[in-house]
Amino acid sequence: MDLQNFCLDRITRQALFPLAPSLPTQRLSETRLETRRDSPGSNRGLRLDPEPRSEEERNVKRHRCGPIGPPPLRFLLPPLRFIRFRFCSGPVLLLLLGLCVFLQTRTRFLSGPQEEEEEVLLEALQTRVSPRTGVRSRLTALVLTGLHPPSDPELQQVLRVLKELRFTVTSRAYAETSNTLRTGVTGWSLVMCLSTSERSCLRRMSFTHLTANQKVNLLPAVMEAFSDAGGGLCVFYARSHLSGTQFPMRPEACGSTNQKPPLPADSPSPAGAPPPALVAMVNVYVLVTSVKPLTSFLHDLSVVTTNQEQRGRPTQIAHFLQHTLGPHSSHDALRQIKRVIGEVLLAAVSTNQEQTSSRCVLCFQLLTFTLLFSGSITPVVIQVDTDLTFSALSEEAFEGPISRDRILEDTLHFLHLSYAETQYGGCTGTHGACLSEDEFLLLLQFQRQMETPSAFQLVYPSSSSSSSSSSSSSSSSSSSSSSSSSSSSSSSLLVLSDLLIRISRHYELQRNQSSRIKDTEPTNQNAGGSNGTGVCVDPRLRQLYLSPPLALTPPFSPSVREYRAEVTFDLLTVRVRPEPMSSACRAHLDQHLGPSMAVFPLALGDSSIIILVTGGEEPVVMATYSVQVTRDSRPSLPMFGDHVTCSFLQDCGLVVHPGLPCGLQPFIRTLSPPLICSSGHHPGVWVVPCLTCSDNRTCDWREVTWQPDGCYHPQVSPPLLQACLTDRKVLFIGDSTNRGMMYFLLERVNSSLQVWGRSHDLQVYEYLNQDRTLVSYSYYPRFWEDKDQRPTFRQSLLQLIHRSRPLVNSEQTVLVVGGVQWLKVDHLRTVREVLDRESLSDALVVVKSLGMGFHLPVDGIRSLSLRQIQDLYRQNQDIITAAKHRGYEAVDTFSITMGRFRDFLQGRCACHFHQVEKSSGPSDPIAASRTTPELQSDGQHPEKEAWPRASTYHVRGPVNQVYSEILLSRLCPRNT
Structure with a gap:
C-alpha cells in the first residue's frame, strides 16, 4: 500500500474518530478506512467496516507513520468503530490534513471529552462536503397554487421569498x-404545494x-398519520x-377545527389557595424536516386565547409564558410543550405502514398544534392541522396572512434552500452499518439549521434523548422485517440518530x-439588544400589508x-401595517413616532x-414611502328617459333612528306649491332620480338634493348676500x-x-366684501392641549x-x-x-347642531359604537329644542349628514364634508386686491399679511354646501 495514502488514512480516522458507535477495544486496531468506488446497487455514504490489516500495513504503521495524534486526544476518544468513505475530490484530503493539525493544537483547550467529540464531529462534517465545481446549478421552483388567485397574499409571499433566494x-x-412533475424528470429543485393543492401533490x-x-x-407519512380516520380520530x-x-x-384531534372544546372556566379557588398556573388555548407551529429519523422544530410565534379574551392574539410563545408564569416556570412550561409535541410526532411517524424508503430527503411539513392548558404547565394536544391555521385570531383576515407570511418566510430561509448542490463519498461491502448519501445530506442540513440563528427552536431530538428512543419510530415500523437490508437500515438509523443528538447537544x-x-x-447593554435596536443599515420595507388587499x-x-x-365607493377604511427589512429599523405611519399599524379612513x-x-435611539427618518389612494364617487346612472324620484334619510349600513325606514323609498311630492322654510332645522330627506327605488345602482347620484318637508330654503344670490352682510x-x-x-361664506x-x-x-x-364685512373664527375645543x-x-x-x-x-x-x-x-346657556355680560343680548345666534363623524373604527381617535x-x-x-327656546336659529346638520356618512372628505374623523382645493384666480392684480381679505393672526401684535394674488381656492363638498346654503338663507331672509 502506498505510504502517503496510508498516512492520510490514519489522519482521516483520527479526525472522524467520534463519528461512530462503540466497538470492543481489542478490535480497534483492526479497523481502517477504505476509499473504493461504490459497486452497483450498493448504498453510498459513510461505511463502518472492520477488516484485518496486512502485515505490510502493520509494518508501515509501526515504523513510518508514528503515533496517532497527541496523547490527550487519544485518551479522550472512546473506543469507537471507524467510518470509511470515499471522497470526490483531492482537495478534501488536504482539508482533512489541515483539520488534523488544527485539532492537535486545540485539543488541550477543550473543556471535556464530550465537547471535544462534538467539536471534532462538526469539523469533520463540514470537511465531508465537496461542492460541485464549475457553474452553480440553477435553482428552479415550481409553485402549485390550487385555488389561490394570482393576487392572493400567501402566493405573493411565496413567490417573493423564492425570488429573494434566487x-x-x-x-x-x-x-x-405540470409536465415537469414526471417520474425521472429532474428539472426542478423545489415544489411548493399551497393549501388546496396538497391532494394533487400527493396523488x-x-x-x-x-x-x-x-x-x-409535504411529508406523505406525516399527512397520512394526521389524517381523519373518521369522527376526527387520527x-x-x-x-x-x-x-x-x-x-x-x-x-379526536384530527377532525375539523370547529370541534375544539371551550376553555375551562375559572373555578373559584379555596381560601388561601393559589390560582391555576395556566389556563389557555395556544396554537403553535411546528416544522418537521425528517421522519426517519424524526427531526422537528418549533416556531416562536403562537396564537394565544385565554378566558379574558374572546379571540386569540399573536405573540411569541416564550414571552407569553414568561409574562404568565414568571421566568423559572416559563422555562419548564416550554420544555413540556416540546416534550409533548415530540412525543406525539414520534408516535405518529412510528405507525407509518409505508416500508419503502423515500428519496425525499429534504422534504418538510408545517403543522399547527393546538394545545390546551388546564391549570398545569403540561398541555394536552387537542387539534393537529397539516397546514398553518389562524382561525383563532381576533383579526384573522388581517393578522392571519401576516402571521402566515412570517412563518413561511422564516421556514424557507431556515431550510437553506439556496445552498448549491453537493457531492459526497460512498461505501461498499456488506459488513457493519452504512450512512447513505441521503442520511449524510440530512445530517448536514440539520447541522446548518442548528448553527443558524432563526425563529425556530429544536423540538426533537432533544439533547436529553437517546439514540435508541430517537430511532424507535423507524425500528418499530421495521421490526417485523427480518431481512438483512432492514437490519442494516435500522443500524444505520441508530448511528444517524446518535449523531443528531450529539450535534443538538453541542x-x-x-x-x-x-x-x-x-x-x-x-x-444597560442588555436593554438595547433586547429591544432589537441597532444600526439601521437597510432602511427599506420588506413588505406592506393592506387589508383589504389593494x-x-x-x-x-x-x-x-x-x-x-384605486378603490370603490363602498370601501371606507384600509388597515396598513408596514414591515421593515431589518429589525434594527422601525416603520411608523404619518409621523416619526406614529403607530406601526393603523386603520386609515378613505375619503372621497x-x-x-x-x-x-x-x-437610531432618537428616531431619525431614513426613508419615506407613500400610498395615494383614490376612492371613487358613488357610481351614477344618467337619466335619459322615464325615471322615478326616490328619497332616503338614513343608510341601511348605519341605522341611526331604528324607528325610521332606511334606504331608498318612493318620494311623494305635495301638490301645493312649496313655501319658504321658517327655520333652518325643518325636517327633510335626500331625493334622487332612479330607474327603481329597489336598487341604488340605478340612480343618478349627481342630481341628489336635500328636500325639506313641504318647504324650501331659497338660495341667496351673491348680490343679495353682499348687501345683506354689509x-x-x-x-x-x-x-x-x-x-x-x-x-x-367667505367664497360666496x-x-x-x-x-x-x-x-x-x-x-x-x-x-371682506369691499371692506364692508368682517369675519372672525376661534377654534374650539383645543383637544390637543392638556x-x-x-x-x-x-x-x-x-x-x-x-x-x-x-360690535x-x-x-x-x-x-x-x-x-x-x-x-x-350647557354651551347655549353659556x-x-x-352675550348678556358683553351687552350683546340682541345679537343673532345661529346654532350649528351635531354631525356625523367618528363612526369608523380608525386608530388614533375615538370611535363611536352604534x-x-x-x-x-x-x-x-x-x-335644537334648547336653541328654539332661547330664540336662536338652528341648522340641523345631523339629519343632513347621517344619510350621507359615506360621503366624507379628507380627515381622520370622517366628519369633514368640505375640502378646500386650489383653482385658477383672477388675472388682474388690482381686481384681486380689491376682493382679497386681510388676515390677522392671534398674536399680541396682529400684522396684516398680503396673500398671494395669483391663486384662488374653492370649497368643495355637496353636503357642506347644503347646510352652508341654509345658514346663508337664515342670515339673509328673502323678506328683508
Whole structure:
C-alpha cells in the first residue's frame, strides 16, 4: 500500500474518530478506512467496516507513520468503530490534513471529552462536503397554487421569498397540469404545494424517485398519520395501542377545527389557595424536516386565547409564558410543550405502514398544534392541522396572512434552500452499518439549521434523548422485517440518530454558555439588544400589508417608494401595517413616532398614507414611502328617459333612528306649491332620480338634493348676500366643520376664496366684501392641549368677542356656534350669559347642531359604537329644542349628514364634508386686491399679511354646501 495514502488514512480516522458507535477495544486496531468506488446497487455514504490489516500495513504503521495524534486526544476518544468513505475530490484530503493539525493544537483547550467529540464531529462534517465545481446549478421552483388567485397574499409571499433566494419560479394550478412533475424528470429543485393543492401533490408526485437535492413542502407519512380516520380520530391513533390516559393527546384531534372544546372556566379557588398556573388555548407551529429519523422544530410565534379574551392574539410563545408564569416556570412550561409535541410526532411517524424508503430527503411539513392548558404547565394536544391555521385570531383576515407570511418566510430561509448542490463519498461491502448519501445530506442540513440563528427552536431530538428512543419510530415500523437490508437500515438509523443528538447537544451547550455570558453583562447593554435596536443599515420595507388587499401601482417592491391605488365607493377604511427589512429599523405611519399599524379612513377623492422608516435611539427618518389612494364617487346612472324620484334619510349600513325606514323609498311630492322654510332645522330627506327605488345602482347620484318637508330654503344670490352682510360682523366658534361653513361664506360673499388654512387658533378676516364685512373664527375645543391648560368655552368666546370689537348690540353682530359632537345644551346657556355680560343680548345666534363623524373604527381617535351614535341623535334634538327656546336659529346638520356618512372628505374623523382645493384666480392684480381679505393672526401684535394674488381656492363638498346654503338663507331672509 502506498505510504502517503496510508498516512492520510490514519489522519482521516483520527479526525472522524467520534463519528461512530462503540466497538470492543481489542478490535480497534483492526479497523481502517477504505476509499473504493461504490459497486452497483450498493448504498453510498459513510461505511463502518472492520477488516484485518496486512502485515505490510502493520509494518508501515509501526515504523513510518508514528503515533496517532497527541496523547490527550487519544485518551479522550472512546473506543469507537471507524467510518470509511470515499471522497470526490483531492482537495478534501488536504482539508482533512489541515483539520488534523488544527485539532492537535486545540485539543488541550477543550473543556471535556464530550465537547471535544462534538467539536471534532462538526469539523469533520463540514470537511465531508465537496461542492460541485464549475457553474452553480440553477435553482428552479415550481409553485402549485390550487385555488389561490394570482393576487392572493400567501402566493405573493411565496413567490417573493423564492425570488429573494434566487430561484427561477414557475406556477401551475395543480400537479396534473405540470409536465415537469414526471417520474425521472429532474428539472426542478423545489415544489411548493399551497393549501388546496396538497391532494394533487400527493396523488401525482412520486416521492420515491426524487433526487437528493429535490425538496417538497409535504411529508406523505406525516399527512397520512394526521389524517381523519373518521369522527376526527387520527389515523396513527387508530393503528396504535396508545393509552388515552397517558398519551398527551386527545384521540379526536384530527377532525375539523370547529370541534375544539371551550376553555375551562375559572373555578373559584379555596381560601388561601393559589390560582391555576395556566389556563389557555395556544396554537403553535411546528416544522418537521425528517421522519426517519424524526427531526422537528418549533416556531416562536403562537396564537394565544385565554378566558379574558374572546379571540386569540399573536405573540411569541416564550414571552407569553414568561409574562404568565414568571421566568423559572416559563422555562419548564416550554420544555413540556416540546416534550409533548415530540412525543406525539414520534408516535405518529412510528405507525407509518409505508416500508419503502423515500428519496425525499429534504422534504418538510408545517403543522399547527393546538394545545390546551388546564391549570398545569403540561398541555394536552387537542387539534393537529397539516397546514398553518389562524382561525383563532381576533383579526384573522388581517393578522392571519401576516402571521402566515412570517412563518413561511422564516421556514424557507431556515431550510437553506439556496445552498448549491453537493457531492459526497460512498461505501461498499456488506459488513457493519452504512450512512447513505441521503442520511449524510440530512445530517448536514440539520447541522446548518442548528448553527443558524432563526425563529425556530429544536423540538426533537432533544439533547436529553437517546439514540435508541430517537430511532424507535423507524425500528418499530421495521421490526417485523427480518431481512438483512432492514437490519442494516435500522443500524444505520441508530448511528444517524446518535449523531443528531450529539450535534443538538453541542449547540445547546453553546446557547447555554452564550446565555450565561449575556446574563453577566451590564443591564444597560442588555436593554438595547433586547429591544432589537441597532444600526439601521437597510432602511427599506420588506413588505406592506393592506387589508383589504389593494392593487398597488406599481406592485410593491422594497426599492419603490411611491404607489397609487384605486378603490370603490363602498370601501371606507384600509388597515396598513408596514414591515421593515431589518429589525434594527422601525416603520411608523404619518409621523416619526406614529403607530406601526393603523386603520386609515378613505375619503372621497385622494387620501395619502405616509410611511416613515426610522432608525437610531432618537428616531431619525431614513426613508419615506407613500400610498395615494383614490376612492371613487358613488357610481351614477344618467337619466335619459322615464325615471322615478326616490328619497332616503338614513343608510341601511348605519341605522341611526331604528324607528325610521332606511334606504331608498318612493318620494311623494305635495301638490301645493312649496313655501319658504321658517327655520333652518325643518325636517327633510335626500331625493334622487332612479330607474327603481329597489336598487341604488340605478340612480343618478349627481342630481341628489336635500328636500325639506313641504318647504324650501331659497338660495341667496351673491348680490343679495353682499348687501345683506354689509356692515355686519360674523363670528364663528367651533371645530373644523364650523370652519368649513365659514370658508363657504367667505367664497360666496367675496366671489372667490383668497385665503384659507387649517387654523386651530383665532383668526380675523378683515376687508371682506369691499371692506364692508368682517369675519372672525376661534377654534374650539383645543383637544390637543392638556386639560388643565385648555381654555374653557367661556374663555374662548370672550376672546373671540374682544378680538372682533367694536360690535353693536343688534343682528348686525352674528355668532355661529357649533361643531361635530362636542356641543351640549350647557354651551347655549353659556352663550346667553356671555352675550348678556358683553351687552350683546340682541345679537343673532345661529346654532350649528351635531354631525356625523367618528363612526369608523380608525386608530388614533375615538370611535363611536352604534348605540353611541343613536344617542347623538337624541342629543341633537335636545340641542335644537334648547336653541328654539332661547330664540336662536338652528341648522340641523345631523339629519343632513347621517344619510350621507359615506360621503366624507379628507380627515381622520370622517366628519369633514368640505375640502378646500386650489383653482385658477383672477388675472388682474388690482381686481384681486380689491376682493382679497386681510388676515390677522392671534398674536399680541396682529400684522396684516398680503396673500398671494395669483391663486384662488374653492370649497368643495355637496353636503357642506347644503347646510352652508341654509345658514346663508337664515342670515339673509328673502323678506328683508
